[in-house]
Amino acid sequence: EPEVTQTPSHQVTQMGQEVILRCVPISNHLYFYWYRQILGQKVEFLVSFYNNEISEKSEIFDDQFSVERPDGSNFTLKIRSTKLEDSAMYFCASSRDNQPQHFGDGTRLSIL
C-alpha cells in the first residue's frame, strides 16, 4: 500500500539555524499538509497546500515557516531560524480530492 514518507526521522539543530523537513506524498495525491505535535500535546495543523500555493495556514505558521513543492514528488517545510519552542514531531499528510488524509510517520525535530 502506498504511503507518505518523511526524512529525516530525527533532526537535531542548533537554535537559530535553518532546517528543512522533507516529505514524499503518495504519488497521485493533490493536497498536502503539515501538522506538528509538541511532546504530550495535541496534533496541530500548520498549513495546507494545493496547486502550488498555500490554501490555509494556522497562527503557528508565521513568517519563519515556508513550504515548497520543488519538483513533482517532494513537499518540504522550511523553518528559517529555529527556536527552542519549534521542537516537536512534524507530520506530513496528503490526500486526493474527497478522500481521507494519510500521514507519514513524522520527523522529530530537536532544537538545542
Next chain:
Amino acid sequence: DAKTTQPPSMDCAEGRAANLPCNHSTISGNEYVYWYRQIHSQGPQYIIHGLKNNETNEMASLIITEDRKSSTLILPHATLRDTAVYYCIVRGTNFGNEKLTFGTGTRLTIIP
C-alpha cells in the same frame, strides 16, 4: 477547537470488542465523522469515516446515531497492537483543503 468529546481513557480485554464513544452534538448536516488513531508517536492512521449511515471496513465499524450527535467506533476483536490514542474528528465536505482538528482523543489500552 475540536468539535468532539471523547473519554480520556478506556481499557479493553484482548479478543473482546472495543467500543469507543464520541459526542459531536454540534455537527452540521454536511459534516463527516472521521476516526484516526495514533500508535505511540507514529503518524495518525486513518481508520474510517461516515456521514449518517453505519460504515464497516477491514479495520473497524462506525455506528452513527440517527440524530448524528454521537457515534461509536467498534474494533471487533481487539489485539495488543490496537493500543493507541483514538481521535474522533468532525470535518466538512470540502475534503480537498479542509484541515483536521485533533482533540485529545481516547487512550485505549488493550489488556492481555
